[in-house]
Amino acid sequence: MSKLNVDIQHASTAQNLPTDEQLAEWATSAHRNDTSDQAEVTVRIVDEAESADLNESYRGKSGPTNVLSFPFEAPPGVPIDLLGDLVICAGVVEREAREQQKNPTAHWAHMVIHGMLHLQGFDHIDPREAEVMEQLETQLVTNFGFQAPYPDEEAETHS
Incomplete structure (x- = not known):
């Protein structure tokens, strides 16, 4: 099984953030094992100004x-297993949790998992791909004891 190194960067003044250990655990749970022994991802927690700049750029x-994913693709012949960077906006995640009446920690877990899946090629533009990605997100989030992140998924899992 491969190991995931998670580099956490704090560039936010927000309070009540998840611990570095939680962020790393959620990222690791979403790492789909590849052929390498070791992989790396950076999770950067930012304020709204930095998120807005990156989103525009x-x-x-x-x-x-809420989350931006920047996958890294090594040049041919360069053996680096760097998945890329996740940039998560603390203010947006907290606001969304309030507005959607979600547990803030559960929403943080979902954003980390969602971003990690994007770094590994999952997407939700095509409806079939979205269904696969959302099912995987739901499985991973509920494995931590949180409610399903998508209301329709929760109804399906309890019926």
Whole structure:
């Protein structure tokens, strides 16, 4: 089984953030084992200004967003297993949790897992791919004892 090194960067003044251990545990849970012995990801917790700048620069969208995923692709012949970077906006995650009446810790777990899956090629643009990604997210989030992140998934798992 491969090991995931999780580098946590704090660039936010937000309070009541998950611990570095929680962030690493959630990221590790979403790491789909590949052929390498060791992989690395950076999780950067930011404030809304940095999130908005990155969202505008890389996605052409204004305002902050919950999580941005920046996959790393090594040049051919360079044996580096760096998954990439996750940039998570503390303010947006906390606001979304309140607005959606979700447990804040559960929402943080979901954002880390969601971002990690994006780094590994999962996407939700095509409806079939979205279904696969959402089912995997639901499985991983509920493995931590949290409610399913998507209301329709929760109804399906309890019926």
